[in-house]
Amino acid sequence: MDVRKRLILQFIFQLVFVGAVLIGLMVAMIYYLADQMTEMEMRREFAKAGLPKLVESMEWKDGNIQFDEKLLDEVKRSGGWLQTLDEEGGVITSYFTPGDVPDRYNPGELVDYWRGKKPFPYSLYIWIQVKGGTTYTLLYGVKPEGGQLVQSLSEQAVLSDGKILIPDDLEQKLKAKQGWVQVLDEQGDELASLYKPSEALTHYTLKDLIFGSFSTLSDSYQLWTKHEERTGLTWLVGLPVFAEEGTARPPFLFGSEGQLLLAGFIVLLIVVLLLFGVLSIWYGHRFGTPILHMIRWLQRLGKGAYEEPQDRKGLPRSRKPSGKLKRRYRLYTDVLQVLAGLTETLKRNDEIRTKLEKSREEWIAGVSHDLKTPLSSIKGYAHMLESDQYDWSVAEVREFAGVIKDKADYMDGLIADLSMTYRLKNGAMPLKMELTEMNEFIRGTVASFHNDPGFMQANIYFRGAGKPIYYSVDVHWFRRILDNLLANALIHNPAGTEIEVSLDAGAKNGFMLTVRDNGEGLDEEGLLNLFERYYRGTNTEGAGSGTGLGLAIAKHLVHEHGGTIEAESKSGHGVTIRMRFG
Known part of the structure; x- marks a missing residue:
């Protein structure tokens, strides 16, 4: 599963989880509020x-x-x-x-x-x-104690000079019930009171009296009223809601359903905010930490540090000591794998670049030496010919001229090879393809190589495919491939080394061309860098030492003909080079 699908599923799961938690909180709050409201109602009636x-x-x-x-x-x-x-x-x-x-x-x-x-x-x-x-x-x-009490008070109590006078037995009963009494005029204003609590009203509207007669005015008291038609006065008795006989029930924290609902809403809001706060921190840790880690990783790559950022223990931050990804990083498994691959590629490329730089410098030093050696010879013979101290014979002048020509030809070939490698690399040298029978073409190339004065004694053998093989090649540049491979095998091996060139038919119209020698072979480093432009496995001294570009040119020409080239060798066991076409 890719990162996109994992992220979608992860966020869907998290949203469903948060939604379920919120629904659960709301249901719990509604249940609690309903239970509290029922209990408040039970206290009233x-x-x-x-x-x-x-x-x-x-x-x-x-x-x-x-x-x-x-x-x-x-x-x-x-x-x-x-x-x-x-x-x-x-x-x-x-x-x-x-x-x-x-x-x-x-x-x-x-x-x-x-x-x-x-x-x-x-x-x-x-x-x-x-x-x-x-x-x-x-x-x-x-027992309607409040109703009986207010009836007795209206019949036996007396209002005098703003005071309520009641018989001792009624007063004792009122005290025992922890109650209080008020007398109201026709407008609902208080005229007198006895044992009235601080939260009691001094003015009552019609709504207060109606609802006070059947429920609580506050959560702690229940009201009963008695109207006297003769005087127009209203007697009001308030009694606490009893928990046990003679003991007042502890009051609710909220005085009304409205306050209870408001408090419930505020509590739910606070819980939701806290939940979202915790989830925000968790989301930041869960999703933000890996992203920041990957950003720091990319920044380090940009600065040339080709490794994953590490923790204080020297371990990659995304992994456990066992090497497995930490839980919060598993969501980005694909991204981390790509980053790890990119890191390794950049690290490997940097190592290759460093080696190539070193090889290039060594190669430039070798090419400079190769150019300097024949140039020194040319300058030496030129000074000899220029000198007035000697009279050179015609034979000597011709000998000097021949040496100068050979050295100039060598320098010209070195410059041509160098130019050719860059032209091949940049695709600036188109080939002229023509259908060619490869058995006869390769046999002729090997025979012409024998005719070179420098390689007349070479032990080179050709083994054909046994059947005609036709393939489109540029005959000039394909001959150059084989010449370079044969010259390299002869130059870098001792005299008497045997070289076999074999041609084998491949699938359809393709073929495989193999050049195998029984010479000194190559070590691991030499085999790895065999086709590099800047690698030179031997020194450049001696006649016909080559430019160090022959195999690099051969590799490019093989690719231009749509083929592949590979080599295998062990030190002391010769080199085998295989080219596959078609």
């Missing part, structure tokens, strides 16, 4: 919010109807009691039931209690539920 949950938790266990223990605790905290009735009105189970509550109800009697047609000492709430094919009636009762 358990019959409205708690009874449905209580019914849902009802189940048969060990032959009895049981409810959730936490919800039963809420029944107790609300000061209420609970009964479960069968279809005939008999009590099956009961919890926290006072002694004045019946243990059986006639159907009509229960309806009268519920509708208020018959006196009942408790506020009654009824829930009917079918479970397992049986209809169950759930009764929840709570």
Whole structure:
């Protein structure tokens, strides 16, 4: 899988993961807020919010109807009691039931209690539920203490000079309930109060009184009101929501659902911001660190340091001590492999360039020596001919002229070879191809080589292919290939070295030409640099020592004819050069 696909899959996976985390956070927050709002509602009025949950938790266990223990605790905290009735009105189970509550109800009697047609000492709430094919009636009762207290106060208390005067027994009862009382005028303004908490209002609107009568004005208190038609005054009693009898329930951190929702939204926003902050740092470490590492790597390559940046331990930053890629770098495996390959290539090219520079300098020194040696001879003979001290005979002058001509021809050939290598390298020497039968052409080239006065005693043998081979070549330059190879084998080997030239048919119309000698051979360095222009494996002294360009020219000419050339050798075992065409 390439880098592009891995990056796409990685980012898709990360986005899906982040989305799943955010959805999970939102679901958890919604669940928490719903639970808190339900609990707030149960505190205000358990019959409205708690009874449905209580019914849902009802189940048969060990032959009895049981409810959730936490919800039963809420029944107790609300000061209420609970009964479960069968279809005939008999009590099956009961919890926290006072002694004045019946243990059986006639159907009509229960309806009268519920509708208020018959006196009942408790506020009654009824829930009917079918479970397992049986209809169950759930009764929840709570003593309306606030309602009774405000009724008694409106009847027995007296408003005098801005003060509320109440009988001692009512005052003790009010204190025991940790309650307070206010008297309001027709506009809802406070006229007097007793034991009023600091958070209580001094002016009430219609909304405050309506909602205060059925829910909490704040989270800690519940309100009851009684209006006197005769005086137009409104008596208001506030009682705390009790946790246990005589003990106030700890208040919620938030006073209303709106505050709870706002706090939940703020908490969710903070968590999301923290999550994105952590993910940003993680993304930067996960994706940024490898990219910065690769940038530093490229910068080092630009400065000529052909190695991967290392850590304090001297190890490549992208790899473990075992050599495997570190986890955060695996996403960029292809890029790192390309960089490693580029580093090795540049390092190898730099080494080759250094060697070529050294070889070039050595070759230039050799060529300079080759030019200087015949030039010195030419200058020496020229001075001798120019001198007035001697009278040279015609034979001597001709001898001097012959030497000068040979040296000039050698220098001309050296310059021509040098020019030819650059022309071949730059493709500035087009070939004139013609279809040629290669057996006869190579046999003739070897025979003409024997006719060279410098190589008449050479031991060169030719073995043909046994069948005609026709191939398009430039006869002049292809002869130059073979001449250079044969001359190199003879010049750089001792006298008596045998050379075999063999021609073998190849696939289709191709062929393979092999030049093999049994001379001294080459070492590893000599074989590696055999076809280099700037490499000179022997010194340049002696007649016919060559220019050091023969094999480089032969290699270029082979390539120009669409062929390949390779050599193999071992020191002391001769050299074999194979050329494949077609």
